[in-house]
Amino acid sequence: QTIYLSEYRVPAYLVDNVDLRFELFEDGARVHSTLAIRRNPESDAGAAPLELDGDSLVLESVALNGEVLADDAFEDRGDRLIVNSVPEQFKLSVVTWIEPQNNTRLEGLYKSSGMFCTQCEAEGFRCITFFPDRPDVMARFRTRVEADKTAYPVLLSNGNPVESGDLDNDRHFVTWEDPFPKPCYLFALVAGDLVEKRDTFTTCSGRDIDLRMYVEPRNADKCAHAMDSLKRSMRWDEDVYGREYDLDIFMIVAVDDFNMGAMENKGLNIFNSSCVLASKETATDVAFQRIEAIVAHEYFHNWSGNRVTCRDWFQLSLKEGFTVLRDAQFSADMGSDTVKRIEDATLMRTAQFAEDAGPMSHPVRPSSYIEISNFYTLTIYEKGAEVVRMIRTLLGEDLFRKGSDLYFERHDGQAVTTDDFVKAMEDASGRDLSQFRLWYEQAGTPVLDVADEFDAERGVYRLTVRQSIPDTPGQTDKQPQHTPFALGLLDEHGKALPLRLSANEQDAPVERVLELTDESHVFEFHGLAQKPTPSLLRHFSAPVRVHYPWTREQLLFLMSHDPDGFNRWDAGQRLAVDVIQSLVGEPKDTPLDSRLVTAYRHLVTDSSLDQALVAKMLQLPSEAYLIELAREADVPAIHAARERVLKHLAIALRDDLVACYRRNASGEDYAVTPEQVARRSLRNTALAWLLVINDEEGRELALRQYREADNMTDRMGALRALVNSDYESDREQVLDDFYQRFQTDPQVVEQWLSVQASSPVAGQLPKVRALLEHEAFDWRNPNKVRSVIGAFAGQNLPGFHAVDGSGYDFLAEQVCRLDDINPQIAARLVTPLTRWKKFAPAYRSQMKSALEQVRDKSGLSKDVYEVVHKSLAD
Numbered sequence: 001q002t003i004y005l006s007e008y009r010v011p012a013y014l015v016d017n018v019d020l021r022f023e024l025f026e027d028g029a030r031v032h033s034t035l036a037i038r039r040n041p042e043s044d045a046g047a048a049p050l051e052l053d054g055d056s057l058v059l060e061s062v063a064l065n066g067e068v069l070a071d072d073a074f075e076d077r078g079d080r081l082i083v084n085s086v087p088e089q090f091k092l093s094v095v096t097w098i099e100p101q102n103n104t105r106l107e108g109l110y111k112s113s114g115m116f117c118t119q120c121e122a123e124g125f126r127c128i129t130f131f132p133d134r135p136d137v138m139a140r141f142r143t144r145v146e147a148d149k150t151a152y153p154v155l156l157s158n159g160n161p162v163e164s165g166d167l168d169n170d171r172h173f174v175t176w177e178d179p180f181p182k183p184c185y186l187f188a189l190v191a192g193d194l195v196e197k198r199d200t201f202t203t204c205s206g207r208d209i210d211l212r213m214y215v216e217p218r219n220a221d222k223c224a225h226a227m228d229s230l231k232r233s234m235r236w237d238e239d240v241y242g243r244e245y246d247l248d249i250f251m252i253v254a255v256d257d258f259n260m261g262a263m264e265n266k267g268l269n270i271f272n273s274s275c276v277l278a279s280k281e282t283a284t285d286v287a288f289q290r291i292e293a294i295v296a297h298e299y300f301h302n303w304s305g306n307r308v309t310c311r312d313w314f315q316l317s318l319k320e321g322f323t324v325l326r327d328a329q330f331s332a333d334m335g336s337d338t339v340k341r342i343e344d345a346t347l348m349r350t351a352q353f354a355e356d357a358g359p360m361s362h363p364v365r366p367s368s369y370i371e372i373s374n375f376y377t378l379t380i381y382e383k384g385a386e387v388v389r390m391i392r393t394l395l396g397e398d399l400f401r402k403g404s405d406l407y408f409e410r411h412d413g414q415a416v417t418t419d420d421f422v423k424a425m426e427d428a429s430g431r432d433l434s435q436f437r438l439w440y441e442q443a444g445t446p447v448l449d450v451a452d453e454f455d456a457e458r459g460v461y462r463l464t465v466r467q468s469i470p471d472t473p474g475q476t477d478k479q480p481q482h483t484p485f486a487l488g489l490l491d492e493h494g495k496a497l498p499l500r501l502s503a504n505e506q507d508a509p510v511e512r513v514l515e516l517t518d519e520s521h522v523f524e525f526h527g528l529a530q531k532p533t534p535s536l537l538r539h540f541s542a543p544v545r546v547h548y549p550w551t552r553e554q555l556l557f558l559m560s561h562d563p564d565g566f567n568r569w570d571a572g573q574r575l576a577v578d579v580i581q582s583l584v585g586e587p588k589d590t591p592l593d594s595r596l597v598t599a600y601r602h603l604v605t606d607s608s609l610d611q612a613l614v615a616k617m618l619q620l621p622s623e624a625y626l627i628e629l630a631r632e633a634d635v636p637a638i639h640a641a642r643e644r645v646l647k648h649l650a651i652a653l654r655d656d657l658v659a660c661y662r663r664n665a666s667g668e669d670y671a672v673t674p675e676q677v678a679r680r681s682l683r684n685t686a687l688a689w690l691l692v693i694n695d696e697e698g699r700e701l702a703l704r705q706y707r708e709a710d711n712m713t714d715r716m717g718a719l720r721a722l723v724n725s726d727y728e729s730d731r732e733q734v735l736d737d738f739y740q741r742f743q744t745d746p747q748v749v750e751q752w753l754s755v756q757a758s759s760p761v762a763g764q765l766p767k768v769r770a771l772l773e774h775e776a777f778d779w780r781n782p783n784k785v786r787s788v789i790g791a792f793a794g795q796n797l798p799g800f801h802a803v804d805g806s807g808y809d810f811l812a813e814q815v816c817r818l819d820d821i822n823p824q825i826a827a828r829l830v831t832p833l834t835r836w837k838k839f840a841p842a843y844r845s846q847m848k849s850a851l852e853q854v855r856d857k858s859g860l861s862k863d864v865y866e867v868v869h870k871s872l873a874d
């Protein structure tokens with residue numbers, strides 16, 4: 001059933017203290033919970049029955065103020081424990097029995113590679129014990145963990161250890177106390193045989209914080225990067241946001257089985273192994289950067305999420321949007337601002353825009369949901385971050401900081417709403433953000449239609465901008481949103497022109513952020529001798545689509561002249577999109593615009609250009625992006641057109657690519673610096689392009705690079721290039737070699753699975769089915785499932801969209817199978833099918849019938865039910 005924001009009521013009862021005792025055994029766990037509860041003075045529910053949430057619990061006993069309750073004094077409804085009459089203030093003790101070893105949903109307490117761990121966000125705590133499982137109930141937790149001493153020497157929970165000792169039967173215990181009241185979704189427990197890595201951090205006020213990482217012994221040498229990232233994050237949050245860490249200990253644990261990337265449990269962050277463990281031999285540059293960003297993200301949640309948390313799950317973006325913006329700023333500061341912006345804009349335009357145009361489209365602050373796990377989306381996270389970024393752009397950095405200071409100070413220790421966040425920004429800045437709030441309420445990607453004309457006589461350049469927002473499920477007739485629109489104007493030499501909004505304006509800036517509030521605006525720029533070239537929506541200043549009738553001349557010009565790096569990249573993408581689109585469905589001998597080759601040759605040969613930017617500019621728009629831009633996508637045709645452009649460029653630039661490859665070799669020690677990352681990326685792109693055209697020298701370079709690589713970026717670059725080539729026996733040989741080398745390392749085996757499943761060449765359906773039978777595959781491990789099934793449906797687009805519909809049936813079959821094991825993962829994996837309306841008729845109908853197959857499965861989970869029914873609704 002559907003939950004509505006409009007039905008929010010304050011909790012009838014509050015919990016001040018939680019006292020937990022876990023007895024962990026091999027065949028289950030007994031959880032003793034004592035809650036100090038009182039009526040909420042702000043509730044009008046009066047002496048209503050006490051209702052606690054539960055899920056998959058075996059109730060053993062209930063006691064009120066120490067008196068065991070008779071069976072008729074409470075009601076165990078499975079998903080709810082109701083105690084009919086309770087005093088104003090009391091202690092409730094509940095004992096439950098759970099089976100972590102059989103928990104394949106990975107929500108609540110479960111086992112992963114022999115260790116116990118938890119995931120409670122959003123509603124996993126109710127799988128541990130009966131509790132008011134909602135974020136606006138905040139309590140102090142005291143947690144005693146008891147387990148076998150040999151199998152589980154390390155026992156962790158939130159806060160500080162206050163007591164420990166031995167018990168009978170070779171068991172032991174540790175008691176933890178968290179002084180900060182928190183919602184139960186931030187509770188965590190870990191028990192296992194783990195090695196500890198320690199470090200320290202001295203905060204700005206001079207407090208020494210104990211930093212500890214806990215990993216399985218075989219991963220002991222993969223912790224340094226995460227630890228360094230953590231220290232950089234702690235310093236950065238002090239410097240940029242004035243946020244100091246609050247507890248004496250900060251712990252990070254790596255677990256192999258995890259539904260998401262990581263979790264910000266108070267003082268005890270738990271990570272998916274693939275998002276925290278790295279060594280140069282086993283992790284690529286991209287993985288190193290991702291780890292740094294995720295470690296930062298979880299750490300930043302300590303303030304944006306934990307100290308100030310969400311009132312209810314409709315407010316999820318309050319913590320996620322803001323925290324993603326914070327981690328993006330951090331990554332930009334650690335590396336290249338422009339490159340980070342390009343990556344974020346690419347993700348938005350490729351995946352979030354698609355989500356926003358699909359059946360699950362929802363506002364940054366949704367107003368209803370069936371299963372909250374389905375709302376950990378690109379819209380909540382990435383668009384949510386863009387919305388906060390726009391506030392920062394509108395206010396300027398200083399007022400934004402004033403606003404965030406006010407927000408943290410005003411709401412410390414509270415559970416609040418996105419509206420409270422905006423209010424703090426308004427109060428600190430004096431700006432009116434009432435219209436801006438529509439960004440939180442209206443779904444859909446706004447479209448800006450831009451037209452221009454030049455009045456030569458008056459020297460006036462006139463820009464007309466119209467805003468429209470498409471209808472989305474349940475929302476029509478939307479109001480224009482308050483939108484920052486950054487732009488510049490260039491003369492014919494590429495010089496930035498002053499943007500004079502009136503004829504006599506002095507010292508006009510060369511870049512402005514215009515503010516759009518109405519459906520249509522006309523801006524006039526004065527004092528111009530010629531019609532300028534506009535550089536629009538610089539830095540992707542708002543998450544919108546811009547339509548403007550660019551000519552290829554203009555795009556080529558911007559690609560090499562725009563002083564704004566982001567828009568140089570953007571012009572290159574638009575040009576490549578235009579060329580590829582013009583070839584879709586056209587005969588194979590349709591000539592290709594020769595100016596594209598000239599532009600790309602310039603990128604490959606001119607080493608005076610910013611090489612990090614060049615590495616990005618050389619990436620052709622992805623198939624996923626081209627599909628998103630298409631009206632009725634024909635995937636094989638799009639794939640063929642893109643391949644044609646790729647091969648054409650590779651043939652024309654063949655010698656330049658070899659030179660680029662050699663120029664970017666380097667003998668220096670591996671480090672994840674922007675320069676080295678750019679070099680490796682350029683080199684691997686050159687290699688990939690050479691193999692696309694079956695170049696013999698390219699093949700030799702790839703084989704040598706594969707053999708001699710001292711880091712995973714180069715080894716994987718060579719492997720990927722060979723896997724996607726027509727050199728079949730080389731491909732099989734390096735794939736075998738790679739598996740032999742790394743089969744004991746799950747994080748590397750994941751990469752091995754996904755490089756095959758995502759390849760249109762190596763990832764034919766029978767091959768993908770064979771991977772599911774491989775000894776390395778494990779249905780209960782989400783990473784493995786994502787590496788094969790997710791990679792196939794999400795990245796191997798020609799394979800997934802095979803004309804006979806076999807890819808769709810395959811996905812439907814696997815989703816049904818997974819639904820019984822792990823509904824959260826099943827609901828994620830089904831996403832590619834939900835976009836059926838986007839595709840040409842022949843594909844569409846087959847996708848729809850695959851979805852219907854899933855819909856008709858018996859005992860469908862709430863998670864998959866919501867996604868499938870919403871995508872089949874009309």
Ligand code: ARG
Nearest residue numbers: 121122260262263264373376
């Ligand atoms: N709060 C976590 C993060 O963004 C994600 C937790 C997601 N959990 C879930 N069940 N969907 O860092």
Ligand code: ZN
Nearest residue numbers: 297301320323
């Ligand atoms: Zn988060």
